Amino acid sequence: MFINASGYYIPEERVDNQHFLELNGLTSEWIEQRTGIRTRSKAKPEENINTMSMEALKQALPDLSYDITEVDLIIQASYSPYDTVATGAHVVQREYNIAGAKALYLSSACSSFVNALEVVEGYFCMGKATKALILSADKNSAYYNETDPKSGHLWGDAAAAFFISKERMSEKDVEILEVVTQGLGHIGKGPEGVQLRPRDGGIMMPEGRDVFIQACTYMPKNALYLLENNGYTLNDLTYFIGHQANMRIMSNIAKQLELPEEKFLSNIEELGNTGSVSSALVYAQYAKSFKKGDVVCITVFGGGYSAGAALMKV
Template sequence: MHHARILGTGSYLPARRVTNEELAQRIDTSDEWITARTGIKARHLAAGHEKTSDLAAEAARRALSDAGIAAEQVDLIIVATATPDMQFPSTATIVQQKLGISGCPAFDVQAVCAGFMYALTTAQAYIKSGMAQTALVIGAEIFSRIVDWNDRSTCVLFGDGAGAVVLGRGEEAGIVHSKLHADGRYLDLLKVPAQMADGAVCGTPFLQMDGQGVFKFAVKQLAAVAEEVLAEAGVSAADVDWIVPHQANRRIIEATAKHLGLGMDKVILTVADHANTSAASIPLALDAGIKDGRIRRGQTLLLEGIGGGFAWGAVLLRY
């Protein structure tokens, strides 16, 4: 059986960094209010000319360079995004064109903040089955364009960015086990209900969220899926070197770590600098932990994320 392992990682954040203090000059909020409730201190926002594919392509180039892999060696591209460049074609095919790759499968996965978990698990299945040898998996978002900047309850939470990993075939398991879930009964907790019809936007084009409902659901399900993956893999929480969670809210992350009996010194935390970048948040945090030397080869990582749908999942891997 073939196994999928991470060969390289890369990330990209737009140049413009917006602090809580800057937001407080535009809306009724404060650094203290945002920090106390979320742990967020700043976020990066895409420039007017930047598209999701631009962020994704740059993160991909950095991941390929880190892996020492030429673009033409990639035989699968999956982009996890809820903010595609356009209705179609997929952002993945646009990234494919920007990287100078042709011929290989390229498609998007839409599971919002859980998108990277879904994309990573899908790429793993391709590699395990022998359908691909080298996969490029990207999480990329420009959420700043779907939030209402007059709504302080949501606009302060999100940022833009992209993260990427290169997966390759290996003799030993890199991705040890994964678990994905979804439950459409909770779709009203977090949604952007707009759609295109007759050349116009129908419905609300801005993100809508039940903050308390999302918080309660996320804490419960992230803890449950983490335990589920560990149990099925025959691994204890004590064997986990690092949790690399979706970076939505520090309090949710703290609750999940506490449930597993792990301290925050075992968590890669980037939410303060990046805010919630949806599908990009896990690969951004993963790349940050690798590049600063905390995450090292041979260590066991638990990745987990949850987002609108509701969709959620976890991946246990040995880096």
């Protein structure tokens, strides 16, 4: 599979740590020390995952080497739906008159984007699609409770769009060497680790310690698996992109793998935890700076639990 083009959208508003001192007594120093977050992105009331996905798509379009109507599979990947019936995939299909495409919504917590990559791979292997569009977005501010001292200060909003093809379409395409995902509902605190229950408290992380432990285990484990399975070592890895949940997780992984800081790409300090789009967002933000031959690994962990990773070669 190949990434043909990518784009992203980040809302303009930033909510700084001082905001939470007034709400629940958490100091800026406390938040930054434990999460690495200084500010987080926040969408406008009239924005949602569909509108944000559309803006991300528009940014990607100028780099697309074929007409968008050639897309035959559209997946919206998210855990914070705006409309659970007519999804962003259907909105984009209508907006661009992509008549021949399948359209669906996929949710697997913060691994949703990587799961979408694997679903695309499946459709390609079955011969049921050749060009796909993944719309990855979360509007956490639609569901969070900012007064929650455990997780109310974590969340940001954003979107990314990725065009994927079965065959190489141009010389600038980035090859996806392998994708792996796991359902991990049977381990640790499983389904109770992170929750989003719209009528029962919104988005919460009651088992943060367990989430931390499992993320520090599975994110590096899956990255190492993909590298070894494709004939690479850690020395060959140009960039490591982890789910942007907590900078302490990244620091822990860096120590485990003995990887230098410059190999880690991140945006959590400014944007907070943008959910299932976070790793895709980092990739899209840095995409134009990647060089030919770079090896990039995205690895994620999400509530439920779920995990996944994707290895790319530029």
